[in-house]
Amino acid sequence: xxxxxxxxxxxxxxxxxxxxxxxxxxxxxxxxxxxxxxxxxxxxxxxxxxxxxxxxxxxxxxxxxxxxxxxxxxxxxxxxxxxxxxxxxxxxxxxxxxxxxxxxxxxxxxxxxxxxxxxxxxxxxxxxxxxxxxxxxxxxxxxxxxxxxxxxxxxxxxxxxxxxxxxxxxxxxxxxxxxxxxxxxxxxxxxxxxxxxxxxxxxxxxxxxxxxxxxxxxxxxxxxxxxxx
Numbered sequence: 625x626x627x628x629x630x631x632x633x634x635x636x637x638x639x640x641x642x643x644x645x646x647x648x649x650x651x652x653x654x655x656x657x658x659x660x661x662x663x664x665x666x667x668x669x670x671x672x673x674x675x676x677x678x679x680x681x682x683x684x685x686x687x688x689x690x691x692x693x694x695x696x697x698x699x700x701x702x703x704x705x706x707x708x709x710x711x712x713x714x715x716x717x718x719x720x721x722x723x724x725x726x727x728x729x730x731x732x733x734x735x736x737x738x739x740x741x742x743x744x745x746x747x748x749x750x751x752x753x754x755x756x757x758x759x760x761x762x763x764x765x766x767x768x769x770x771x772x773x774x775x776x777x778x779x780x781x782x783x784x785x786x787x788x789x790x791x792x793x794x795x796x797x798x799x800x801x802x803x804x805x806x807x808x809x810x811x812x813x814x815x816x817x818x819x820x821x822x823x824x825x826x827x828x829x830x831x832x833x834x835x836x837x838x839x840x841x842x843x844x845x846x847x848x849x850x851x852x853x
Contacts, residue, residue, distance in 0.1 A: 679694075722771040
């Protein structure tokens with residue numbers, strides 16, 4: 625995964641070098657008003673998972689587009705979520721055997737911003753950088769088992785009540801930064817090799833009793849299949 629991110633960033637940097645030398649106008653008659661794309665990515669941060677979604681962009685000036693993206697990251701669980709779940713599991717082992725647990729924190733998001741296409745001399749490949757803001761909605765999905773049976777919904781009979789650090793949902797602002805390389809492969813079809821960095825802000829100032837309120841960061845590297853219009 626690190627090699628994929630490194631390759632994308634090196635390509636973007638080489639595009640910036642080419643842009644400093646000259647600019648190449650778009651091909652006359654080529655569809656360049658905007659695009660729609662489907663996106664598939666590998667997501668990584670505290671945990672590794674997958675992300676998928678869609679993106680649409682519209683040209684507003686030479687080499688400048690406005691974009692909107694939406695999607696889902698399957699898991700961005702922070703370390704504190706697993707630590708807190710381990711504490712509950714430890715309490716269960718005092719009276720039960722065969723205790724297990726799992727933690728997930730899926731996030732759905734939508735964001736919009738500005739994309740700048742970096743001109744490259746004599747090449748159809750278009751490196752770009754982008755930045756924007758949006759909102760992310762997450763869910764703390766924690767499951768406890770005893771002897772292979774899910775007991776999450778009946779923890780009260782063991783004298784345990786889950787707090788908001790192990791249950792519930794949240795909605796927070798999200799910052800998005802990224803870059804990539806768009807490569808026209810056939811007529812209006814474009815392959816987009818991309819990297820995105822997202823940071824979901826904290827609900828409140830982090831404290832020792834509320835570690836779940838900390839900001840969450842996640843990287844996404846993958847491919848987009850776009851159609852220009």
